[in-house]
Amino acid sequence: MCAFHHCDVCGLAHVFTSHDNKRHLCSSHFISDIESRVFNEFSRLSVAGYKRVIIAFSGGKDSSALLELFARYQKINPVFSITALTIDEGIMGYRDACIEAAVTLANKHAFEHTILSFSNLFSKTLDDAVKNNCGRACAICGPMRRKALEEGAGLLGADSVATGHCLDDEAQSILMNILRGDGQKLMRNPEKKREGLIPRVKPLRLLHEREVTLYAMLTGSYSILPPCPYAASAVRNEVRSLLNSLEYKHPGSLLRLIRFQESLWSNRIKN
Amino acid sequence: MVHLSLPDLTIIDTGPGPSRLRDLLIENSINPYEVILTKNSEIVPDDLEVAGEDCIRVIDVVHGG
Numbered sequence: 625m626c627a628f629h630h631c632d633v634c635g636l637a638h639v640f641t642s643h644d645n646k647r648h649l650c651s652s653h654f655i656s657d658i659e660s661r662v663f664n665e666f667s668r669l670s671v672a673g674y675k676r677v678i679i680a681f682s683g684g685k686d687s688s689a690l691l692e693l694f695a696r697y698q699k700i701n702p703v704f705s706i707t708a709l710t711i712d713e714g715i716m717g718y719r720d721a722c723i724e725a726a727v728t729l730a731n732k733h734a735f736e737h738t739i740l741s742f743s744n745l746f747s748k749t750l751d752d753a754v755k756n757n758c759g760r761a762c763a764i765c766g767p768m769r770r771k772a773l774e775e776g777a778g779l780l781g782a783d784s785v786a787t788g789h790c791l792d793d794e795a796q797s798i799l800m801n802i803l804r805g806d807g808q809k810l811m812r813n814p815e816k817k818r819e820g821l822i823p824r825v826k827p828l829r830l831l832h833e834r835e836v837t838l839y840a841m842l843t844g845s846y847s848i849l850p851p852c853p854y855a856a857s858a859v860r861n862e863v864r865s866l867l868n869s870l871e872y873k874h875p876g877s878l879l880r881l882i883r884f885q886e887s888l889w890s891n892r893i894k895n
Numbered sequence: 896m897v898h899l900s901l902p903d904l905t906i907i908d909t910g911p912g913p914s915r916l917r918d919l920l921i922e923n924s925i926n927p928y929e930v931i932l933t934k935n936s937e938i939v940p941d942d943l944e945v946a947g948e949d950c951i952r953v954i955d956v957v958h959g960g
Binding site (some may be wrong): 643832838842864 | 926927928929931937938939940941943954956957
């Protein structure tokens with residue numbers, strides 16, 4: 625026996641119930657809702673003067689959803705020059721599947737696609753770099769990836785790097801910076817232009833990870849990929865679990881963390 | 896009896912009678928915020944009532960690639 629459920633917009637069967645505002649949406653109205661929110665962000669970026677965008681494209685669900693959204697936006701408003709950039713960290717048994725998924729999706733949308741590897745850029749793979757230090761893999765990988773993206777974006781003449789970070793990622797980073805006592809990172813707005821650095825833009829930063837995943841699944845841009853073998857060691861997992869539990873019990877907690885950081889940024893400008 | 900097929904490929908058989916999916920997840924220590932559900936390969940919301948021999952696949956959005 626199934627209870628009858630329907631979309632708040634059209635009355636068809638719904639696939640999504642928002643846990644915070646309890647909206648019910650069918651597949652097509654869920655897709656429209658996500659696109660309308662992200663396309664507004666793309667328009668804002670275009671007005672801000674960004675034209676040559678590099679998409680940091682791992683082939684995972686978040687960056688695949690971002691690529692799909694850019695592809696759909698470009699069809700109605702082709703204002704960006706886009707290249708997808710994949711960083712191959714050199715993780716045995718993991719990266720090959722992700723790169724294959726990335727190549728397939730980039731080809732589907734006829735995007736230019738560049739792959740840069742840690743072994744070419746740093747003369748070692750991530751597996752080499754963490755050989756005796758697996759527990760710190762994410763702490764070692766993060767800065768190497770950022771440097772690789774920066775170099776790749778510079779080579780490709782980008783004025784911005786778009787990443788697939790979603791609301792959950794951003795909230796986790798805020799709490800991790802607080803727990804580490806790293807006020808400098810907390811205060812750093814990645815979109816702000818700095819000498820010698822290419823600005824990072826995050827068009828999915830107000831979407832829940834669940835929404836991003838569902839969008840990728842409903843638009844055919846989702847591939848089931850193996851989890852990163854080093855991810856289990858990350859402190860981020862503990863923070864994620866804590867925040868997800870808070871978000872379920874107290875909807876809106878993640879967004880309030882983002883607004884808290886934005887208030888710090890704007891107070892800094894005023895002061 | 897509803898069957899929940901988890902991301903680690905284990906299957907949980909829940910008790911008889913109709914239940915809301917969200918409640919079944921919580922009973923089995925799964926945070927509904929962290930998963931997407933499918934029934935017969937169709938995505939279904941977690942406020943769906945299920946019963947009988949329904950088989951629900953639980954997809955982890957956190958580690959899904």
